[in-house]
Amino acid sequence: MTIACLDLAGTTVADGDIVETAFAEAIAALGIASGTASHERAMSRVRESRGGSKAEIFRSLFEEPRALAANLAFEQSYDQLVDRHGLRPVPGADRAIERIRDAGVRVCLLTGFARSTQARILDTLGWWDRADLTLCPEDVARGRPWPDLVLTAALRLGADDVRHVAVCGDTANDMRTGRRSGASIVAGVLTGAHDRGRLLAAGATHVLPSVAALPDLILAGAPAPLDDAVTADHG
Incomplete structure (x- = not known):
């Protein structure tokens, strides 16, 4: 090699659950409330698509303007979660x-x-x-x-x-x-x-x-x- x-x-x-939490918060920020069937369907799609481009995952869920907004919300949520919980190898x-x-x-x-x-x-x-x-x-x-x-x-x-x-x-x-x-x-x-x-x-x-x-x-x-x-x- x-x-x-x-x-x-x-x-x-x-x-941990930082990435999944950031996805859940980003989806909720677009008005899809946590605990609803719509939110769970979106999160199922996220889990299936993990590893892919985060922006492309949101494009698979929303039309372009909302996908861009969701991606920005994800990045902000992830930053805040890192601030609160830190990261470790x-x-x-x-x-x-x-x-x-x-x-x-x-x-x-x-x-x-x-x-x-x-x-x-x-x-x-x-x-x-x-x-x-x-x-x-x-x-x-x-x-x-x-x-x-x-x-x-x-x-x-x-x-x-x-x-x-x-x-x-x-x-x-x-x-x-x-x-x-x-x-x-x-x-x-x-x-x-x-x-x-x-x-x-x-x-x-x-x-x-x-x-x-x-x-x-x-x-x-x-x-x-x-x-x-x-x-x-x-x-």
Whole structure:
């Protein structure tokens, strides 16, 4: 492996319920009251689409002016929740990133958040020096589940073969992005939005308890893809 593309919230950054709460508050801000059937339908769509561009998720729910308003409300809510509760890495994430980079593998931190929210996360954690590259949906024509983020990382970081790229995330959309890009390791982790079954169904080559297990997988030069029965045993 020469490049590792790691997701933020739910993968390297402990999510808790901050992201879901921000979505719920953003939807309520548009007049869809919490506790109603309409609000629950919208939140079901959000949960299904986790990992994708936040702006695109809102576009799937509302027409453009309301989608823009909802996205702004989401960013404001997320900032306020971070102010109140703070952020912390997933246990072992700092060391995992350090081990990967010490082995000469370049790290790209990917997200479905807007650039301003991504910057807030990196500022809060002091993580600007943890990555060789950071990318968000504003850097590409298409966000997840399309392969553009991973392929852009491969181009900018000088990969000579997409099979030398590893992708790690906590959602089905992370897995689809990795598989569509041609990455040979597409590792799902169980610290975020989606469970083992959904990660495997979306194309995970491995399922890990957390990103802390990723360096051993990368540094072992694991082949991919393995069959579901074998990948399930990794977690």
